[in-house]
């Protein structure tokens with residue numbers, strides 16, 4: 332059985348995005364995005380390169396301000412709010428290129444993430460996170476000495492340390508060894524069991540199939556459809572849009 336189906340989403344949206352626009356010069360990076368993510372859902376966000384997925388993450392997490400539109404997170408209107416405010420409300424994101432403190436150890440990187448959010452119980456949580464992500468053996472290594480895959484694990488761990496209710500993962504398994512990908516997939520499923528919601532940008536359709544309850548498809552700055560993996564695969568127009576262009 333697909334472990335991702337053990338804790339179904341309950342239909343209560345934690346994130347609602349309405350008519351979200353952002354342009355960079357003449358490029359409409361998001362051009363009227365509408366989407367919802369339900370509590371405890373693992374939602375996949377797919378689409379061709381340049382379709383606006385990372386920009387959407389930046390708009391939702393507050394590192395970029397929208398030109399117009401609404402973003403409602405856990406009952407709060409957050410469009411244009413500062414990233415620190417959004418993080419404090421319980422939203423965490425990872426970046427495609429891990430944003431680590433290179434000269435600090437793995438444990439220190441985890442503790443630093445907690446210091447930015449919830450310090451209480453941070454040492455215990457760091458130990459749990461090291462165990463969840465099988466990073467105990469490198470706990471005292473500097474982040475810069477880790478492999479690329481381990482750095483991705485640590486980036487994920489830093490999001491976990493923030494005790495967020497919604498975690499946005501930007502290609503967290505891209506280019507990692509299959510063993511590390513398995514650790515990440517198991518951790519996502521386990522954390523969802525504890526009530527955390529995930530929105531995941533992912534190009535790897537096998538990863539999407541194995542972990543996501545629902546897939547949201549973007550193209551040219553808009554959401555074009557959403558559905559289960561089987562719905563999406565059956566939709567030949569979407570598959571052509573997604574697979575018919577260079578990735």
Ligand SMILES: Nc1ncnc2c1ncn2[C@@H]1O[C@H](COP(=O)(O)OP(=O)(O)OP(=O)(O)O)[C@@H](O)[C@H]1O
Nearest residue numbers: 355358359360378379380381382383384385386387
């Ligand atoms: N800071 C920026 N300045 C100028 N253009 C930008 C900026 N950020 C994004 N864009 C442009 O906006 C469009 C959407 O980019 P975005 O990175 O959101 O797409 P994406 O779907 O995440 O792509 P990928 O899968 O390659 O990461 C692209 O044309 C991109 O070049």
